[in-house]
Amino acid sequence: MNDVVNERDPEWGSVDWLDLGPDPDLDRGHQPPRRWRWWCALVAAMVVAALLLTRNEHADPLAAQPGGTSSRPVVSGSAIAARPLPHSPKQGRGLPGSAPPATSTVEPAVANANLVKVTTLGHPLLDVPADWELFGQGQGIVVRIELRNGRVTRTAVPEVGSARPIFFVVGHDRAIVHPMDSAPGYVVHDGKPATQLPPALDQAASALPGPDPWHVWAETETGTASALSLLTLDGLPAGIQIPIPKDATVQASDRAGHVLMFGIGGMYDARPDGMHRITSGTLLAVGPTRWLTLECDENYHCASVVIDRTGGHRHVLATPLDAYEQNSGAISPDGRTAALLQPNGMGTSNVHLLDMTTGRDRVTGVTTSSDQTTGGRTFVWSPDGRWLFVTDGSGRLLAINRTGRSIVVDAPVGAIDQIALRVAPR
């Protein structure tokens, strides 16, 4: 039985014609174009013009630069071919030059020249040990600053738009940028162009520094339960997990290789051996050796409290600290000084230095953004506690000493939002 209709079947092709008489247009000769056609053409032209205008407004600014696409940073074909973009919602904002990745004809050497720029200044940027390397990330850029060598490596990276928070983790040989929302993250190996994150890291809700420079905590879901899994920088599991209780949320790194969680009853330090309450009050600043909190008693009498992480010794500061931002401060590794942020009413925050022994509060005169503190930092202490490095978000990188005096780190870093420090493990 053949159910296929033959299109040439005369039955199907037959038409009954309705005779409407002679064609009224016959004998009129060539007609001038109708006015309605002009109208249609006009409307169509306006629509096209509007579309072009809209498209131009959203165009990549790099494309408008002299040189057109040749000046645009391009990821090498090899990097793309090594890990093609997944077919996922995250695909919308791929690596620069990655569309279409399979047909990229840029030679690796040329691409690298555009993507990774190394500037050797010829003098130290700061008199610090040679193994201190400051990293920064901003829109379209990851920068590595070898302070002692006076060497700055700028790597062009995909822009992640307005995604917040952005987790910025620096490992022993690479920097990881991982936006929390659907924008894809990426990895910048030292001296290399950006590549995609390993899937295990890319799919994580958050990524925070691990206990050493070879590992990272990645927030993952298994069924209805969530956990922080310790992964290698390549995304391989290290076999260690920190469960995330149902009523708790991941906040930030605890600056000692584990994770802060906020839950019922206060702020907790989450480690593989369980949750440890830091305070039922407000956590103001975090460091590897101390916490700074604001705590209130049963009658809402409040005080600033310094807590030693080893042993839990507590002492009260006389300085009232209720005007500072929660969870945004950083305590120097030696526990002597806390850098705190105080909102200045103009969308940024003033950086203060608090002596953790005397309670003396110094205004540094440096401002920074405070909306980057969840996944990373806008300021970071040097290992010896002598310097606080701060990005002011507008292209200036500053180093503040303990007395509150700041100097500009005169390096071509661009506008970076977050910074991190790599120190070679000893």
Added chain:
Amino acid sequence: MSNYDHESSRVDWLDLGPDPDEGKPPRDPRQRYLWYAAVAGLVVVALLLTRTQHGTNRAATSPGSALRTVSPSSPVRTPSPSLSSSGAFVDPSGFGDSSVSFSDPPVTASPGVTGASRPVPVQVVRAGHPLMDVPADWELFARGPDVVVRIQLALGRITTTTVPKLTSDTPVRFFVGSDRAIVRSLGETPGYVVRDEKQATELPESLRDGFSVLPSPDQQHLWAEQAGDGGQGALALLKLDGSPTGITIPISPGAFVQGPDGAGYVLLAGIGGVYDARPGSVHRITSGVLLASGPTRWLTVECDDSFSCASVVIDRTGGARHTLATPVDPLDLGSGVISPDGKTAALGKSGNFDGSSLHLLDLDSAAERPVQVSRGLEGNQEGPQFVWSPDSRWLFTTDAAGRVIIVNRATGEANPLGTRLVPVTQLALRYGTSEGAAGQR
């Protein structure tokens, strides 16, 4: 028999004479496209003009008008055609044998007037029978987007006052005092006062400072949030007309008003937990989460230093604590209300997108009982979502359709109030006032 009636299909042709277009050259049929374009353009211009005019009108109706009486923005029910000369009529739209009358100031409505467009500011409906077998001084108040309804349960008397419409996405607090209801909104209209049987009037100036308007220990006063010197806020005890009493509760730095404490004072959420704030004293209730409050007990979830958590019932007098055997999930719950006798907590359990559900939790046995009420999304209704009767036998709430639902605590049965109201979303109960007794008369 044929169903087709030839008679009904017959057509009488009307002779209009010769075709006036006859003999004329045929029109270009595509000219009509020009007309279509012109008409479409006119429609667009008209729409734009309408939109602009609408925006202008909205801007013109800004709050702060000097008028003392607030005009209702939209009508509710208008008098039906069968209004009698005595001002009472049988409402054909669902009130059964209810009688309706208009209180002072009455709306001018002549018998036989149809399609009256003016809203009825104050409308009284008599059900003709008690709505509940409860003491005569229990008066349930309900608030909808553009109404305040006073329900005298034992009398079966319902007074509906049309009020300025508040936008649905605006947080609103609803307070009932001895002789009036007060609505405080964060929208364009800051709120209004509805005195019993009167039209809505503007809020006193002192009630417009802060959003929080909360019950005090008696029904002649209320707590109103006010800005203090140096940004330090306070809750001031005011008379219902907004005049001060000189009594305040300071709002501690880093704290904010969470709601009423169920006993005439105020809950503050601050550093270190939730506090009960009274004039001259602040006491921490919990460093955890406060799930429900009532005049005699609190229900909390508390966690220890290792984040082991439990549901804890705390007696307000003496502070005795006992842990419930069944943990209560705090994340799914909105603010709950504990019955006056302290035995039962009414808890709203949030759904994802389809509203919340109501659960009754026995605070001694930890037995939890879901109640069959389809509740709406709680949205921006500030304050308790449930109202207990003074004898703890009944729980009043609203459902997704805006009906008043009465829950029998003993059985868990939920039934709508036996009369139709316009949709409402917030409730409050007045009892033990002389005004209620007067209403009984």
